[in-house]
Amino acid sequence: MRSRTPKSTEPxxxxxTVRSVTRRGLIEAGGGAAAAAIVSPPALAQEGDNLPxxxxxxxxxxxxxxxxxxxxxxxxxxxxxxxxxxxGSPEPPTRLSSFSLTPLQDLCGIITPNGLxxxxxxAGVPTIDPLEHRLIVHGLVERPLVFAMEDLTRFPSSSRxxxxxxxxxxxxxxxxxxxxxxxxxxxxxxxxxxxxxPLATVLAEAGVKPEAKWMLAEGxxxxxxTRSIPIEKALDDALLAYAxxxxxxxxxxxxxxxxxxxxxxxxxxxKWLRRLKLGTEPxxxxxxxxxxxxxxxxxxxxxxxxxxxxxxxxxFPSGGQxxxxxxxxxxxxxxxxxxxxxxxxEVSVDGGRSWRDAALQQPVMSKCLTRFRFPWRWDGGQATLxxxxxxxxxxxxxxxxxxxxxxxxxxxxxYNAIQNWSVAADGAVTNAG
Amino acid sequence: xxxxxxxxFGRSAxxxxxxxxDIDISPDGAGLPPGQGDVGQGEAIFAxxxxxxxxxxxxxxxxxxxxxxxxxxxxxxxxxxxGSFWPYATTLFDYVRRAMPLNAPQSLSPDEVYAISAYLLFxxxxxxxxxxxxxxxxxxxxxxxxxxxxxxYPSPGAGVKP
Numbered sequence: 001m002r003s004r005t006p007k008s009t010e011p012x013x014x015x016x017t018v019r020s021v022t023r024r025g026l027i028e029a030g031g032g033a034a035a036a037a038i039v040s041p042p043a044l045a046q047e048g049d050n051l052p053x054x055x056x057x058x059x060x061x062x063x064x065x066x067x068x069x070x071x072x073x074x075x076x077x078x079x080x081x082x083x084x085x086x087x088g089s090p091e092p093p094t095r096l097s098s099f100s101l102t103p104l105q106d107l108c109g110i111i112t113p114n115g116l117x118x119x120x121x122x123a124g125v126p127t128i129d130p131l132e133h134r135l136i137v138h139g140l141v142e143r144p145l146v147f148a149m150e151d152l153t154r155f156p157s158s159s160r161x162x163x164x165x166x167x168x169x170x171x172x173x174x175x176x177x178x179x180x181x182x183x184x185x186x187x188x189x190x191x192x193x194x195x196x197x198p199l200a201t202v203l204a205e206a207g208v209k210p211e212a213k214w215m216l217a218e219g220x221x222x223x224x225x226t227r228s229i230p231i232e233k234a235l236d237d238a239l240l241a242y243a244x245x246x247x248x249x250x251x252x253x254x255x256x257x258x259x260x261x262x263x264x265x266x267x268x269x270x271k272w273l274r275r276l277k278l279g280t281e282p283x284x285x286x287x288x289x290x291x292x293x294x295x296x297x298x299x300x301x302x303x304x305x306x307x308x309x310x311x312x313x314x315x316f317p318s319g320g321q322x323x324x325x326x327x328x329x330x331x332x333x334x335x336x337x338x339x340x341x342x343x344x345x346e347v348s349v350d351g352g353r354s355w356r357d358a359a360l361q362q363p364v365m366s367k368c369l370t371r372f373r374f375p376w377r378w379d380g381g382q383a384t385l386x387x388x389x390x391x392x393x394x395x396x397x398x399x400x401x402x403x404x405x406x407x408x409x410x411x412x413x414x415y416n417a418i419q420n421w422s423v424a425a426d427g428a429v430t431n432a433g
Numbered sequence: 434x435x436x437x438x439x440x441x442f443g444r445s446a447x448x449x450x451x452x453x454x455d456i457d458i459s460p461d462g463a464g465l466p467p468g469q470g471d472v473g474q475g476e477a478i479f480a481x482x483x484x485x486x487x488x489x490x491x492x493x494x495x496x497x498x499x500x501x502x503x504x505x506x507x508x509x510x511x512x513x514x515x516g517s518f519w520p521y522a523t524t525l526f527d528y529v530r531r532a533m534p535l536n537a538p539q540s541l542s543p544d545e546v547y548a549i550s551a552y553l554l555f556x557x558x559x560x561x562x563x564x565x566x567x568x569x570x571x572x573x574x575x576x577x578x579x580x581x582x583x584x585x586y587p588s589p590g591a592g593v594k595p
Contacts, residue, residue, distance in 0.1 A: 144446040145446055205441075303582050303584055
């Protein structure tokens, strides 16, 4: 009979938000502090039989064979790390036009696994046969052209790591809901290595006429999503992407072809791209007039707010998690700017009264997530953790108060204020807006 | 790049290919197809194909409200509809044709889209009840909130960013 390992020698446990699986798999277990719990290592379910000095059960027989899973998947113990809808917000009437959020609090580094990239679809995810997909380039060009995927993949290619953020990310305009996690507040954010052909290469093939100033990008989904893009952006760093993180695009991300506009609001990186039309003026599509515009307090709407302003969020410790012991913790989070590189991230543990520099994981890339880290010793008292990014243009992430002086909930989009997480004396971490 | 340095990938798009996909409508009316429809026709089509999501008279629920809200854009809770917020009638035609109804996009004929547009604009008090819309008439409509938008490109206007 194996000896039992006393509880006092349990290894440091992992801290993670635990949610129960409900009908929709969306509701947190319990609520508030009760929603946060310690995920025990699987060994504990065996009451210590798998802990030293015992030989673990999984070492006593062979494991799964090679090619058991021709396309692998995460460990079953990571089943809670999935995309979700936002807690506490009523879902739209149909999931054909809805969104899902990336579990930022459970991810490390800066790359979002393809199965966890946030989703925003306006009429569902189309199933497109790549052999029958075409891209037409026309309008104010010398040579209207049609491309098959095999044409596009013959061009010289480029791989770049960039974030995508929905401009509707972070709805902190109203009083904060304490139960929200980083996934809830900031999960319309992901970051991948994108591979494709620079759009400028393809546009040169068609020959852009000098009078062309705007480009309409249109999707092949059931919404035939359209946005108008300035020609300067199209000829700068735009990519016609056909791969993400080493594999072809996921259907949710535009398979087989999407536009990728680094630093621009996510909606402009039109998925399932089928048509590019060059013109002299913006096309004033529904998505750039009635949606994705910011209604200002004076009743005027600001449109074509393309660049995602600098923003940051602490992902550990963050809402729904719980600190279980005093002492050292590495505060960690993400910072980004649609205007270029992250230059500096500061962290406050006293709600913004004092700030100290965080360390930035290298390399820091332009229009890309940057992981920051900050050593902290928790003394068991109440603390409010916050991060503040400065980008290479000198722009400093605003406080909520500063943002609200300029615009409010009516503008809906582009909320980029400093995020606060409150740590209670019992270690519970809650959203403080 | 000079023509001699082009890769030569892809091929010429034929006018027929472009015509099949070139469905966008510009604010000046460019792209509007031949055809016409009136308010009465629009009411019947809307009841059959749109009302179950948008309400029989465009009052909304479960999907977007399409009617009303005039004068609310400065309110704490503005009501943004086709009538109160949309700056161009051409966008209404463009969007209905490309994306509506949700379960059968690009299924409406140009006549049907003109008729639905006429009905929604009538419900919003923008055209009279006896209105018939075609390409010319639709392009001439000035929406109530036409001047309610400012462009933040290339640089944000004052007051957009903190």
